[in-house]
Amino acid sequence: MIIKVVDNLFDPLDEIRASETELVTRRSKIGASSFFVGTMRDFNEGDSVQSMFLEHYSGMTEKRLEEIAVLAKTKWSLDWVTIVHRIGQIHPAEPIVLVATWSAHRAQAFDSCRSIMEQLKSTAPFWKKESTNDGTRWVKNNTAGYSEND
Amino acid sequence: MIIKVVDNLFDPLDEIRASETELVTRRSKIGASSFFVGTMRDFNEGDSVQSMFLEHYSGMTEKRLEEIAVLAKTKWSLDWVTIVHRIGQIHPAEPIVLVATWSAHRAQAFDSCRSIMEQLKSTAPFWKKESTNDGTRWVKNNTAGYSEND
Amino acid sequence: MSIKVRFFASLSDMVGKSEMDLEFAEGLTVLDVWEKTSPDDLLPSGSLFAINHNYSEPEDLLKDGDEIAFFPPLTGG
Amino acid sequence: MSIKVRFFASLSDMVGKSEMDLEFAEGLTVLDVWEKTSPDDLLPSGSLFAINHNYSEPEDLLKDGDEIAFFPPLTGG
Numbered sequence: 001m002i003i004k005v006v007d008n009l010f011d012p013l014d015e016i017r018a019s020e021t022e023l024v025t026r027r028s029k030i031g032a033s034s035f036f037v038g039t040m041r042d043f044n045e046g047d048s049v050q051s052m053f054l055e056h057y058s059g060m061t062e063k064r065l066e067e068i069a070v071l072a073k074t075k076w077s078l079d080w081v082t083i084v085h086r087i088g089q090i091h092p093a094e095p096i097v098l099v100a101t102w103s104a105h106r107a108q109a110f111d112s113c114r115s116i117m118e119q120l121k122s123t124a125p126f127w128k129k130e131s132t133n134d135g136t137r138w139v140k141n142n143t144a145g146y147s148e149n150d
Numbered sequence: 151m152i153i154k155v156v157d158n159l160f161d162p163l164d165e166i167r168a169s170e171t172e173l174v175t176r177r178s179k180i181g182a183s184s185f186f187v188g189t190m191r192d193f194n195e196g197d198s199v200q201s202m203f204l205e206h207y208s209g210m211t212e213k214r215l216e217e218i219a220v221l222a223k224t225k226w227s228l229d230w231v232t233i234v235h236r237i238g239q240i241h242p243a244e245p246i247v248l249v250a251t252w253s254a255h256r257a258q259a260f261d262s263c264r265s266i267m268e269q270l271k272s273t274a275p276f277w278k279k280e281s282t283n284d285g286t287r288w289v290k291n292n293t294a295g296y297s298e299n300d
Numbered sequence: 301m302s303i304k305v306r307f308f309a310s311l312s313d314m315v316g317k318s319e320m321d322l323e324f325a326e327g328l329t330v331l332d333v334w335e336k337t338s339p340d341d342l343l344p345s346g347s348l349f350a351i352n353h354n355y356s357e358p359e360d361l362l363k364d365g366d367e368i369a370f371f372p373p374l375t376g377g
Numbered sequence: 378m379s380i381k382v383r384f385f386a387s388l389s390d391m392v393g394k395s396e397m398d399l400e401f402a403e404g405l406t407v408l409d410v411w412e413k414t415s416p417d418d419l420l421p422s423g424s425l426f427a428i429n430h431n432y433s434e435p436e437d438l439l440k441d442g443d444e445i446a447f448f449p450p451l452t453g454g
Binding site: 013016017027028029030031032033034035036037038039040041042043047092093104106107109110114117146 | 183191243258
Binding site for chain 1: 383385386387390395423427432446448449450451452453454
């Protein structure tokens, strides 16, 4: 299990590769891996967005991410879980979050990856402040993840 | 859109990176990407498996994969779809399949990636023949992807 | 009329060949082709058929130049 | 008794500070703390509370040494 909150640019594919070196001894027990990467768009709610500041609650945020990963490992049969989340100043096209799960079976990998992502959005303390042409604004709400949008 | 049937070892993360260079111009419109990698296990149905041969129907297989990707692009709002599937002789821990989708929104990326994977398993002509200690055997059925196993 | 018949995976093992050409008069269905080419083998339940790379039904009619394929349930991915 | 009070994101902007220490006698709830520290501001609906990094309810009681945090709906990921 790798849980990280990072304050500079990270490469999701490098992070996945690093996790896979950790589980190399049980590589041939794994049949499925599911990865999700959230990246910053240059638009939101109809406005163009130049950059974004991601605030977190140091200590509580890491604790929640760990709890989410541990609970996922009790609910699904997982060989490994990696969560990486960016904080600080960030620009369009940069990665915000990586959730990655490895399992013997594909339903376990898919379900757990998605559930971790939804849990993260609804319970991990992060807040986005966007810089638009009209100044800065706090994003008010995350939209639901099992519906059609965002 | 990249659809490939390959007869030697491929690296799913390299394939994802190659796809991302194709969509670099609209990188900042993408908020979510979902990747699934299926890899070969060294066990199946209680037996240890040494290697596997993956047969396909050249022509029809590629056609089905393209249809699956095109239909996904009509159903979901996707910026890019990549499908890579291995054929031929393959060994434990080697990748069998990559499905990758990129979208503005996470539900679109998650739903389409999973649906493409299920469509592939149920409608793309591939057959697995396993080599076990007792000789070779054709795998009889794929298990359902939205249930608990495989 | 002539068609090409193909067998994949376990069906190819069962029939003992992977493809053959078949000459016939007219009005042959997918199932008729199986019976003509593999008279000793019962078609396993769950078998799939494709005419010219499109999934088809057992009662579909073949026409000159068609490629008909017989195969077991899919196990890719 | 003394506690640490923290405000995040838009609530920090609203209150005009990100943290403060608060001395009090006893029997203070989460909501009491908001009213003592931010008398001019109505707590926005949807606000969340955490005592010592665990989500808590508005009527939960604080004890000596606690850290209580107030924050708006989450927008990470």
